[in-house]
Amino acid sequence: MSGRDLRSIGVFTILAFALAWLLALPLWFGDGLAAPWFTLVAAATMMTPAIAALVVVFFVERSQHKTWTLGLWPLRPVRSLLGYAALGIIVSIALVLVALPVGALLGVYPADFVNFSAFQQVLDERAGAAGVAEIPIPIGALIVIQLATLPLAAFINLIPALGEELGWRGWLLPKLMPLGTLPALLISGVIWGLWHAPLILLGYNYPDAPGWLGVTMMVGMCILVGAVFGWLRLRSGLVWPAALAHAAFNGAGGTYLLFAKAGEHVDTTQATILGWSGWIVPLALVVILIATRRFAPRSTHDREARLTQTTG
Template sequence: MSGRDLRSVGVFTALAFALAWLLALPLWFGDGLASSWFTLMATATMMTPAIAALVVVFFVERPKQKAWTLGLWPLRPVRRLLGYGALGIIVPIALVLVALPVGALLGVYPADFANFSAFQQVIDEQAGAAGAADIPIPIGALIAVQLATLPLAAFINLVPALGEELGWRGWLLPKLMPLGTLPALLISGVIWGLWHAPLILLGYNYPDAPGWLGLTAMVGMCILVGTVFGWLRLRSGSVWPAALAHAAFNGAGATYLLFAAAGEHVDTTQATILGWSGWVVPLVLVVALVATGQFAPAKHPSAPPSRKGRSPEHPATGRVTGE
């Protein structure tokens, strides 16, 4: 990497982290995760990597083809983009769900795949609060509806997820690619994980763990899941599949509540996709992708020439297209 690239990465990282901490300050000096502003603050925080990337692109680097640099454009080849977009929806949901039986087999996730007792308890409590005796729909049917609607989350959550992915995989990952694919994926994953510190240290995602353990677990998860998102970015040449993947992943994250046993505690440092048992399948997937050469950036269609007749940089590699 050139000195200019290192400066850009430094400005981006410092700005993304500073903005995340700034937005979290009212929670730290207020009611923390119990604050009525928490959802709004968390959603706003997801936009900080995009703000950092836009500042660097528009005011530090100022490339001619800004949309290309961020991975927003072009939306072609259409077939490839749609294919990886579909994988971006399916794969994260599958990883979140398969983490649950793996955790159950390893003895760290208290599962009830037969009666869905924890979810049944929630439904009964909601029915009681509404003054109804019970819900006239079988619990299995409610579970099926919940699972069937998971892909919709990829579109419902797309805007805030794009707020993160525009920074992490849209801009940062390609900028780090001169270091090598695996170092770029590792470094971007570590940065992504540490960026969560303002909320993780308040108890978000890992409410029962000390701050250092929660943040360490978050970094581990972000490295593995971020590598999967990075694969989608590199192979598609676009940030959109990664954004869909991030949105689907967030939407599926709470499904562990559907299959837990009533009255049992779920330790997220060990169980679910957040904990070590949930990393087994993503790790196997990443190893398989590496072994089969699936992280090689896809060839990208030519773009309109930029200044002095040069083609713009390839959005996933940083190399000039047409070389």
């Protein structure tokens, strides 16, 4: 890796982190996660990696093929792009959901897969607040509807997810690949995890954990999940499958509330995809992908051919 590449990575990382902290300052000096503008701040923060990547590509590297460098273009071969996009959505949702029975088997996730008591409690409270005796739709049907609509979240959440992926997997991961696949995945995952610190230290995702533990857990999760997103980026040659996977992942994150037992506390350092029990399946997946050499990016010949088709 050249000194110019190291400089670009340094500028990108510093800028992404600085912007994230800058946007979080109103929360730190205000009501934290309870602030009425928290959702707006969180959404804006997700755009900071994209801003950092664009600054580097346009003003530091001044790349000739900027959209290709970021993995935005060309959108071909179409069949491959659509295949990896669909795979990313399915795999992301599956990883979030499978973490729940795994956590239940290990005794760290208080599950109720029969009566859905925690979800039923929420529905009863909402019905009472609306002055209705009960929700007319059976709870089982509501669960099915919730799960069936999860893929839609990949498209609803695509813009903010692309804000992150344009930086982490669109630009940073390929830039780190000269170090080797495993180092690139580890470094990009650690950077991604630490970037969450401004919100994690306020209690986001890990409300019961001390700050240092919350950040550590977030880094661990980001390494594993980021490796899956990285696989999509490298194999497809584009950032879109990773962005859709990230969007679907975020959209499915709250499903643990559907299957929890009423009155029981969920410790996210241990349960759900955020906790150690939820890392078992993605870790196994990443090991398999590495062992079968599925992280190998598209060949230089393929990428040059795509560029030629686009520009010529």
